Amino acid sequence: MTDVVLDGVDKVYPGGFEAVRNVRLRINDGELFVLLGPSGCGKSTILRMIAGLEEITGGDIWLNGSVANDLSPRDRNVAMVFQEGALYPHRTVKGNMMFPLEVSGDDRAEAHAKVLELARALGINTMIDRLPRTLSGGQRQRAAIGRALIREPSVFLMDEPLSSLDAGLRTELRVEIAGLVRSSGTTTVYVTHDQVEAMTMADRMAVLRDGVLEDVGTPEQIYADPATVFVAAFLSSPPINLLQATLWAVEGEGLLLDFGPQRLTVPWEDARASSLISHHGQSVIVGIRPDTLMPIAPGTPAAPGTVLSGQVRALEFHGHEWLAYAEAGIPTVDAAEIGRPHRPAPAAPERPGLRDRVRELLGRPNQVGEAVEEEHAGHHRRSDLVFRIAPGNRPNRGDHVALTVDLDRVLFFGANGRRVNPVLR
Ligand SMILES: Nc1ncnc2c1ncn2[C@@H]1O[C@H](COP(=O)(O)OP(=O)(O)OP(=O)(O)O)[C@@H](O)[C@H]1O
Numbered sequence: 001m002t003d004v005v006l007d008g009v010d011k012v013y014p015g016g017f018e019a020v021r022n023v024r025l026r027i028n029d030g031e032l033f034v035l036l037g038p039s040g041c042g043k044s045t046i047l048r049m050i051a052g053l054e055e056i057t058g059g060d061i062w063l064n065g066s067v068a069n070d071l072s073p074r075d076r077n078v079a080m081v082f083q084e085g086a087l088y089p090h091r092t093v094k095g096n097m098m099f100p101l102e103v104s105g106d107d108r109a110e111a112h113a114k115v116l117e118l119a120r121a122l123g124i125n126t127m128i129d130r131l132p133r134t135l136s137g138g139q140r141q142r143a144a145i146g147r148a149l150i151r152e153p154s155v156f157l158m159d160e161p162l163s164s165l166d167a168g169l170r171t172e173l174r175v176e177i178a179g180l181v182r183s184s185g186t187t188t189v190y191v192t193h194d195q196v197e198a199m200t201m202a203d204r205m206a207v208l209r210d211g212v213l214e215d216v217g218t219p220e221q222i223y224a225d226p227a228t229v230f231v232a233a234f235l236s237s238p239p240i241n242l243l244q245a246t247l248w249a250v251e252g253e254g255l256l257l258d259f260g261p262q263r264l265t266v267p268w269e270d271a272r273a274s275s276l277i278s279h280h281g282q283s284v285i286v287g288i289r290p291d292t293l294m295p296i297a298p299g300t301p302a303a304p305g306t307v308l309s310g311q312v313r314a315l316e317f318h319g320h321e322w323l324a325y326a327e328a329g330i331p332t333v334d335a336a337e338i339g340r341p342h343r344p345a346p347a348a349p350e351r352p353g354l355r356d357r358v359r360e361l362l363g364r365p366n367q368v369g370e371a372v373e374e375e376h377a378g379h380h381r382r383s384d385l386v387f388r389i390a391p392g393n394r395p396n397r398g399d400h401v402a403l404t405v406d407l408d409r410v411l412f413f414g415a416n417g418r419r420v421n422p423v424l425r
Contacts, residue, residue: 002064002154002187003029004050010058011045011211019045020211022059028204030185032178036198037208038234043191046208047157050189051078064154079153081144083160087132093119093143094128100151115150121180122146138169145177149184156181156188162197170194174201195235199223207231210340217425225424229417232287233335238323238386240411241288244331249280254305257286261329264405265305275421276412284420285333287411290323293387293403295395302404309402310385312395322394326401328384339417 004027011020020042027033035043048054050061052073061068068076087096094115101111119125122142132140141161148156161177162170178201181188192198198205199219206216207230215227226232232240245257245264255266255276264286266276276284296302310326387403395401412420 005062008059009056012057023213032188032203034198034202034205035191041208042211047159047191051080052076077153078155079148080157081148081161083163092129097146097150118146137165156186158190227423229335229338229413238290242333243286244333245284245286247279247284249277259330272421283415285413290386290388292406292409296402306405307402312399322389326385330384
């Protein structure tokens, strides 16, 4: 039975950079828990603090019911796999997997049987006599996972173990890793910046931004009911429409979302009306995922206050669907700018990581919002509404389209980026 509790954990690096702030988290025994966030948000720092490889500067880490702040990594019984699982180059796969058991003086025959069994589960049993350099990236990662799991750690920590693999292999391995750690029942903390990996693998997950926890829950909870604009945007592909509105409570009509040239109306019967009314006269951010907008044929009747319209400016073919970008004259907001904690930006850290430095060299942005914006750079930048179209039904560029909005699935955030109505967990 091993649960991991982070109780108000802080990390300030020498030089004063605050990488992690007041993180409170309980990872339950046997859970596959994912830490998700953009590069530099502090995911690896948290993992390394759990492993004991990095000192914490505030709060407590509890392992299995005891404070572990001062325990050495060896005494924590945790195992860790990194992005490039480092294997001993002169040992075979079997030699690598045997090594932890040799160190702890296990019976050789038993150790051998155990290695074979795990290698089989990892699908590398036919290559256990090969050296790491003769393996593919995916096979090396499997061997590294095998070496980490062989001595049955209480906690298994994985830091972006799939990020150096190609997309097909990543998909294949994430299914296998999730299956393997679930069947072993080992409490696992898995770090990634890939939202698909997080949502498909996690029992529960946490979203981090600038060293602060923005949201914790099951993938379904976080996707359907995100706590902040940042979380909604980070977990949305294609990107969520984030529209700026002023909210007016109008007797007899409902709650008017005034976008300037267009309006929507939330009826009084809506369960969220009592929360929304406290924002009367204020700015709100309206989050509409592309699949919440449904194109309707011209002249089709629709309930008043449920339709937005625009002129199609660009279309993208995605195989199973088209994505359309329509100019609607509605001001949009950039999730990266909303609700940012006040602190020095991590743009110039004391010790930039290798990836930070490479990004700098390539001129790539480091923050998620900027990355999202960059994806839309160029021809989509000025577009206001993104929506999906089933194949065979697509409008043409320049067409005016009417879109019904599924109001039940629209998300409302205050100007500070937090949800207007309480988040259900
Ligand atoms: N030893 C250090 N000294 C100073 N700053 C550091 C140190 N290690 C990391 N940082 C900074 O702390 C912040 C968090 O780093 P961390 O590696 O935890 O982020 P991350 O979310 O894992 O990012 P990535 O996905 O790029 O690995 C970054 O801005 C990083 O540059």
